[in-house]
Amino acid sequence: xxxxxxEAYVQSGGQVEVGDSMPEDYRKALVKxxxxxxxxxxxxxxxxxxxxxxxxxxxxxxxxxxxxxDEVGHAQxxxxxxxxxxxxxxxxxxxxxxxxxxxxxxxxxxxxxWGDVGVIAWLVDxxxxxxxxxxxxxxxxxxxxxMKKICWEExxxxxxxxxxxxxxxxGTDEQRELVQEAxxxxxxPLMQFHGNPIPAEDDPMYRWRIKSQANEEARQQFLxxxxxxxxxxxxTVPDPKLRKxxxxxxxxxxxxxxxxxxxxxxxxxxxxxxxGFRQASREETAWVRRAVLPDAA
Amino acid sequence: MGTARGSSGRGVxxxxxxxxxxxxxxxxxxxxxxxxxxxxxxxxREFYGRRDESFALWIVPRDAVKxxxxxxxxxxxxxxxxxxxxxxxxxxxxxxxxxxxxxxxR
Amino acid sequence: MNAQELLRLADDELxxxxxxxxxxxxxxxxxxxxxxxxxxxxxxxxARAWYELAAKELGxxxxxxxxxxxxxxxxxxxxxxLRLADDxxxxIARHWLYESADAIRIGGLKASDDPxxxxxxxxxxxxxxxxxxxxxxxxxxxxxxxxxxxxxxxLWPFALGVLSEAQRSLLCEAVDRDEVEAIEQGERNxxxxxxxxxxMVRRSVPGxxx
Numbered sequence: 001x002x003x004x005x006x007e008a009y010v011q012s013g014g015q016v017e018v019g020d021s022m023p024e025d026y027r028k029a030l031v032k033x034x035x036x037x038x039x040x041x042x043x044x045x046x047x048x049x050x051x052x053x054x055x056x057x058x059x060x061x062x063x064x065x066x067x068x069x070d071e072v073g074h075a076q077x078x079x080x081x082x083x084x085x086x087x088x089x090x091x092x093x094x095x096x097x098x099x100x101x102x103x104x105x106x107x108x109x110x111x112x113x114w115g116d117v118g119v120i121a122w123l124v125d126x127x128x129x130x131x132x133x134x135x136x137x138x139x140x141x142x143x144x145x146x147m148k149k150i151c152w153e154e155x156x157x158x159x160x161x162x163x164x165x166x167x168x169x170x171g172t173d174e175q176r177e178l179v180q181e182a183x184x185x186x187x188x189p190l191m192q193f194h195g196n197p198i199p200a201e202d203d204p205m206y207r208w209r210i211k212s213q214a215n216e217e218a219r220q221q222f223l224x225x226x227x228x229x230x231x232x233x234x235x236t237v238p239d240p241k242l243r244k245x246x247x248x249x250x251x252x253x254x255x256x257x258x259x260x261x262x263x264x265x266x267x268x269x270x271x272x273x274x275x276g277f278r279q280a281s282r283e284e285t286a287w288v289r290r291a292v293l294p295d296a297a
Numbered sequence: 298m299g300t301a302r303g304s305s306g307r308g309v310x311x312x313x314x315x316x317x318x319x320x321x322x323x324x325x326x327x328x329x330x331x332x333x334x335x336x337x338x339x340x341x342r343e344f345y346g347r348r349d350e351s352f353a354l355w356i357v358p359r360d361a362v363k364x365x366x367x368x369x370x371x372x373x374x375x376x377x378x379x380x381x382x383x384x385x386x387x388x389x390x391x392x393x394x395x396x397x398x399x400x401x402x403r
Numbered sequence: 404m405n406a407q408e409l410l411r412l413a414d415d416e417l418x419x420x421x422x423x424x425x426x427x428x429x430x431x432x433x434x435x436x437x438x439x440x441x442x443x444x445x446x447x448x449x450a451r452a453w454y455e456l457a458a459k460e461l462g463x464x465x466x467x468x469x470x471x472x473x474x475x476x477x478x479x480x481x482x483x484x485l486r487l488a489d490d491x492x493x494x495i496a497r498h499w500l501y502e503s504a505d506a507i508r509i510g511g512l513k514a515s516d517d518p519x520x521x522x523x524x525x526x527x528x529x530x531x532x533x534x535x536x537x538x539x540x541x542x543x544x545x546x547x548x549x550x551x552x553x554x555x556x557x558l559w560p561f562a563l564g565v566l567s568e569a570q571r572s573l574l575c576e577a578v579d580r581d582e583v584e585a586i587e588q589g590e591r592n593x594x595x596x597x598x599x600x601x602x603m604v605r606r607s608v609p610g611x612x613x
Contacts, residue, residue, distance in 0.1 A: 018299045045428035052424050056605035056613040057466045058451045068427050069440040076433040084299025114604045174608050284489045285431035292332050329434050335540050340434040
């Protein structure tokens with residue numbers, strides 16, 4: 001079928017499987033999009049895993065280890081989908097550490113306190129889940145299928161995040177301050193997370209039903225769901241313009257789109273260090289992969 | 298189905314089928330890369346069992362699975378004898394009842 | 404069984420679980436990362452169960468016993484304290500040796516007069532079956548590798564130190580190695596930095612709920 005016929009096919013709900021013929025641009029866009037998701041899960045592990053070692057109770061240690069484990073598992077599911085589309089996992093990892101491919105802005109920032117652990121699990125994961133739920137309707141069926149497992153596992157993370165935050169908010173002044181301070185630092189990246197508003201008709205990802213939710217719609221959904229949760233705990237959002245209009249649409253200060261672009265192109269505060277760390281661990285364990293994976297027939 | 302060999306060309310891809318509850322059909326859960334069946338089993342348990350979400354698993358090397366798309370050409374000639382709507386019994390039943398004197402005014 | 408012996412078991416599982424969790428996110432490949440992380444979590448869970456038993460006797464709670472003691476008061480074996488985080492050969496050597504030793508230890512505890520201890524040992528043993536399978540799987544894969552063999556040689560005296568003198572010959576039989584002088588006490592050099600990191604958040608607001 002022609003590209004126009006393919007577009008009509010996916011827009012009317014048609015599903016694409018791995019062996020189906022598809023326009024080369026569609027396949028490339030899929031690989032890029034899905035690879036970035038895999039990269040994000042893998043890089044998202046790094047800011048969180050430090051806190052596994054510092055978790056202040058046995059229960060928190062278990063829950064946080066489990067959460068990070070899930071994220072590694074998600075990276076596995078996602079890179080398998082990319083590999084079946086033609087790009088092997090090692091090639092993805094090579095490109096990631098070389099800075100040739102991207103990962104989400106939020107994973108380029110430092111985590112400074114246990115307050116960050118709570119805010120990430122509660123709000124950053126929430127922002128991610130909104131996008132992930134929209135991907136359940138992706139036209140590429142193998143990806144839509146893994147999103148089902150991913151969304152199910154993410155639901156546990158949100159509960160954990162909420163629990164961590166509520167415990168701190170019900171605790172001491174110092175603990176409440178940890179949460180507020182972390183929220184102040186994470187608000188900017190959170191507002192940038194869903195990307196700058198692009199009209200759906202201009203977005204090929206949308207036309208091909210790879211994405212089925214516009215960036216601004218996702219952000220509005222996030223604000224609608226989570227700003228009330230933030231305010232009801234007595235926390236403040238560091239944006240004086242933030243309010244819900246009478247028409248139900250949230251107004252807010254324009255996010256710093258230049259910062260977003262700068263960060264995702266590899267200039268975040270932690271980007272270089274984390275990519276370096278990833279590469280170093282890969283190098284240290286390369287002998288294991290060589291020893292354990294049998295030679296090709 | 299995608300590549301049968303993993304990332305370095307050396308691992309093997311395994312398909313994992315899972316039975317969600319006792320008695321249910323096995324459904325495809327996903328795939329993973331492992332050097333042998335022993336490793337594949339260890340990993341399949343983790344990926345599809347650590348939350349107690351599977352009653353049983355089947356682990357199959359990908360190249361043992363033959364995928365067949367559009368399994369049957371059945372729409373060229375009419376095969377109504379294989380479909381429920383290929384049988385219309387109403388008229389014959391009415392005639393048979395009348396013959397036997399068992400039909401009632403309906 | 405007295406509280407000190409329970410603490411020894413708990414400390415071994417806690418510190419080993421902590422060490423193994425250092426690999427979460429950076430294991431040699433993704434599938435193994437998920438599997439090894441479960442092992443670490445299970446170890447922490449077992450630690451918690453032993454702490455809870457000890458806590459009954461000591462009038463405390465599991466988290467206080469796990470986190471609020473001084474480093475010199477931990478009773479874990481030197482084997483589990485060692486920092487092996489960027490060395491998969493030594494990590495797996497420790498994993499295999501510890502699981503072999505622990506199987507003997509748990510086997511003994513299943514026969515304990517104390518029903519709480521025997522019952523818990525039984526439950527732990529069932530879960531440990533998966534750890535042993537995993538360790539055996541890797542040992543078989545790596546036994547031909549010089550790096551792994553050297554690691555086992557290095558850690559062997561430490562492994563013997565996990566067990567009581569009476570049980571050591573059983574370990575020698577299980578892994579087919581000759582007995583040597585066991586390393587039972589350590590300098591605690593690796594434990595102190597681990598303890599600093601492990602307790603830093605908890606110490607930041609003493610007495611708080613987290």
